[in-house]
Amino acid sequence: MDLELLTVGTELVLGFTVDTNAAFAGQALAAAGIRVVRRATVGDEPAEVRRAVQAALERTGTVIVSGGLGPTNDDLTKAAVAEVFGKRLVRDDAILRQLEERFRSRGMPQMPAANAVQADVPEGATILPNPRGTAPGLWIEDGARLVILLPGVPKEMHGLLTEEVIPRLAARAGAAAGSVIRSRTIRTAGIGESALADRLGAYEALLGTKVTLAFLPSLDGTDLRFTVWNVPEAEADAALAKAIDGLRPRIGAAAYGEGDDQLAAVVLRRLEQEGATLAVAESCTGGLLGAKLTAVPGASRVFLGGVVAYANDVKLGFTGVSADTLARHGAVSEAVAREMAAGVARAFGAQAAMAVTGIAGPDGGTTEKPVGTVWAATLWKDQVRAFTYVFPGDREDVRMRAAQWTLDHLRCVMAGTVG
């Protein structure tokens, strides 16, 4: 089943707002085997909306329109679509009562008059209830033509799409079709993109025509997304599993999780299983490592805290780096990273520790230690191990990558895949 997507909003065409609804809808629909063949965005102008809906109906027959509902933009989308279908707008009593109730429940006895237009619907439209906001979704069907109107507020749009629209579209397409597009993503860290590509070698060519592999590099590492295209639903999961099973021996320890897994959560879970506590000492990352760890709910069961040792005096005083080491090797060195890890573990009474020191830039680089140079160390089972890497990118890139690689180093040490 094919459809088109139309997002409405002057803010969108001007680029002031990034159109995340379109990306969400594309993914959610593809996962249900519904293909978005085209998408368009127009400003809050009735004639443009009408023209775009008309064109989409002529081409594809089905269009989901997001945005341009609600009192502030005069419900221009509803009026435009009613015109395309040659239907009147009629006030729906049930919606009107719900709107009034919503305002009452928020302590406003009288609903602003402007909001009443939100209860107007094209005659014969099916109303899709929207518990997250005031404007309901609308389903307007006429022979082979189908228009679905959704509000533009992301959480309302996502809720209606998932709970109301996709099940109805799937039912309409009939169980007969049943071919789906489905994805699984393997997350990797602690390895550069080109090194990962080398390890994969010609794997992509072995996948056949129904499965594709996409490389998705980010500051958190590289995700490998496998997608099966237009296969019967019953075969999709098996095809993905087979593709991923073939991948694993090639990438080895670089894979830390799947889908939405966060590396910090993986590390904390493993430490909790070992009954260990954790402390960190950060220089160039300045708190990012702590922030990543404490973003995980329940981090307090494992993570005791840390020291942001930005100034050299702090490295001496709080993490127990010796003045001699600092003078001899410089702040960005293996020796300092090792002493920071050992020192913070001792000071906090933790069984595991991580330490990072580096040159994030834009200034501070030398020929010997260019911007991007990072030394990191981890302590686990009384043993300190260190690594160094010259990270590419700007200040933020270097810091984010350094934090993630350091987390990954501890993961690999605990898994026994680092010597």
Place this chain on the structure above:
Amino acid sequence: MDLELLTVGTELVLGFTVDTNAAFAGQALAAAGIRVVRRATVGDEPAEVRRAVQAALERTGTVIVSGGLGPTNDDLTKAAVAEVFGKRLVRDDAILRQLEERFRSRGMPQMPAANAVQADVPEGATILPNPRGTAPGLWIEDGARLVILLPGVPKEMHGLLTEEVIPRLAARAGAAAGSVIRSRTIRTAGIGESALADRLGAYEALLGTKVTLAFLPSLDGTDLRFTVWNVPEAEADAALAKAIDGLRPRIGAAAYGEGDDQLAAVVLRRLEQEGATLAVAESCTGGLLGAKLTAVPGASRVFLGGVVAYANDVKLGFTGVSADTLARHGAVSEAVAREMAAGVARAFGAQAAMAVTGIAGPDGGTTEKPVGTVWAATLWKDQVRAFTYVFPGDREDVRMRAAQWTLDHLRCVMAGTVG
């Protein structure tokens, strides 16, 4: 001057990639007085690209196409556009030599044969040099029809658009037209959205028809974006300045900067002017405050470091909170926040300090101290001041907002706008 934007990529229609190019282009073009009236996205399918380009040319006459260049997708865009214009593809020797040079300079003496197609251009096209990548931009004009092809890689697309396309479009439109859309953004922090809206009152209605005001709330605070629409270039800056001057008395100290200003940079700059150093003590934010500060290049001139005091023992040992205070008031309390700020300043020998303690959730809330409750304190000129707030949102929201409000508190204390 109006144009349409077409982005090409199956990843885009499927929603696997968010279309940030479209947002970038919309903003950059609007700032130059060029209006994007419509934008569309199609998959990597020649027939779809051809149809979309054709339709855009018929409607608007000018279309910028981004994506679908480069060897991996067989240069489908170039071929589709050549067909629309009825032109042949011819191999351009200059581009071919540049491509070969690029490969040589990366240590590959032989360019892969597949890359040669990148040197094919529709006959008569103007070549827009792309120093950031292998595929150049192309400008194809024929009477009133104009198609501009740009690669989809964001940094290449942005560079070509800014350096090559916009100046040419502006020259083509002629100085005569000269009406522009221009924006300025005032950044606020430390105030809730509805409180800010109350302060603004009916200000929006006073702006007239040529200036609009948009509220852009985020975890960093609320940005107020003023936009002038279709005014002569000579009047644009004055109209914006007038609108913003009228705003300032209403929002008072809540405005910390403009445009891309970062609150942490504002605070660090002020401390540097005062010749002061800074230390932080973080519980619920777990390092976020340090991360925000150290994201600013040159932070080391002011910021000494901090303690992430996640476990209570760390609050006692490293930030000098007394066991009695902790037992009597609990970790999330005014007294603990105050002792953390004073203690970390003393321990680090800093003249300024910030401390945050709170319940980020999802667990840990009580009736008295619900999830979102945060106590923070700042130290400046030997005086500790504290504030509390119950932040809305999930764990990440609470943490991000708490870090930002604490920074803003120190800013206001230094400015003398907090008692």
